Amino acid sequence: MDWQAEITAARARIAGHIRQTPAARMTLGGHDLWLKFEQMQHSGSFKARGAFNTLLSADVPAAGVVAASGGNHGAAVAYAAAQLGYPAHIFVxxxxxxxxxxxxxxxxxxxxxVPGLYADAMERARAHEAETGAMQIHAYDAVPTVAGQGTLMAEWEAQGLEADTILIAVGGGGLIAGSLACLAGRRKVVAVEPETSCALNAALAAGHPVDVPVSGIAADALGARRVGDICFGLAQAQGIASVTVPDAAIAEARQVLWRDLRQWVEPSGACALAVLTSGAYVPSAGERVAVLICGANPSPDPSEP
Known part of the structure; x- marks a missing residue:
């Protein structure tokens, strides 16, 4: 797979449909960091990139599109479909x-x-696809989705990113897969997952994707039962680091973002920062670290979980 060509084409294809989100260097939680505020993307997460790339590179049938999602992917597909004039059915x-x-x-x-978890929503979405002929847009394990998410890292580097290490939250793996495909080993990438939803961490330990139990405060966004094959292949090939954090650390990182930056993000959006604020990852002397803030669709009240 020529990922550089795929991401370059995706970037040209979705230009004008997505926002260039802010990036800045600042001190947060006692750490000097580069931050990328992708929670300011259309529909509140990076997912709009993959959704637009998929729709703009395919012949969409009259039945429209269908997607299974914990929420953010569905919101992105719904937004992109509406902008492009296609009907959409989203199973959550x-x-x-x-x-x-x-x-x-x-x-x-x-x-x-749908009763149950993401896997149950995916089963229903596949049934809808078979019944209607609608086009399935996978949340993380499809080339157009991964290439679309890879445009985020290309954009960040074009904004002058200065970092040795990039911390990225992982659910099914579309975002980190796109980032790994774009970076091609140029920087260290650390995968960060909740202890209670850690499909990539478990896959790397087992040597192949495995099913994991899913629970916790970030389960609606990072609760994939099994990591995508594309993500696993790239992560294993590049030998990336994988770290997990408890829910309490994610909750505290959310409060740091709100207290210091007045950015109220969902738990998944704060997961990558939690690895620093909790001490689960300690940068070496002189190591330049970047954190990707990726989702902002929580309860609108900062006093609520």
Whole structure:
């Protein structure tokens, strides 16, 4: 796979449909960091990049599109489909937050809430695809999705990113896969996952993707039962570091972002920062660290979880 060509083409394809999100160097939580504020992207997460790239590179059938999602991917597909004039059916698990469900519904998509977790929503989405002929847009394990997410890292480097190490939260692995594909080993990448939803960490330990139990405060965004094959292949080939953090550390990192920057993000958006604020990852002397803030679809009240 020529990932550089795929990402370059994706970047040209989605220009004009996505925002260039801010990046800045600042001190946060006692650390001097480069930050990328991708939570300011359309629909509140990086997922809009992959959604637009998929839709703009395919012949969409009359039945429109279908996607399974913990919330953010569904919101992105719903937004992109609405912008491009396609009908969309989004299947989300019952653990998805009310704010994400409302965001999907406001776009005009039909949102189906499914008992269980992401895997159960995916089963229903595949059934809808088979019944209607709608085009399935996978949340993380498809080349157009991964290439679209890879445009984020290309954009960040074009903004002057100065970092030896980049911390990235992982669910199913689309974001980190795109980043690894773009970077091609030029920088160290650390995968950060909740202790209670750690599909990539478990896969790297086992030597192949495995099913994992899913729970915790970030389960609606990082709760993939099994990491994507594309992500696993890239992560294993590049020998990336993998670290997990407890829910309490993620909750504290959210408060740091709110207290110091007035940025109220969802738990998944603070997961990568949590590895620093908790001490689970300690940079070496002189190591320049960057943190990707990736999602902002929580409850709108900072006093709420």
């Amino acid at each position: 698990p019952e653990v998805s937050s009310p704010s994400k469900i409302a965001l999907i519904e406001r776009s005009g998509a039909t949102c189906h809430v």
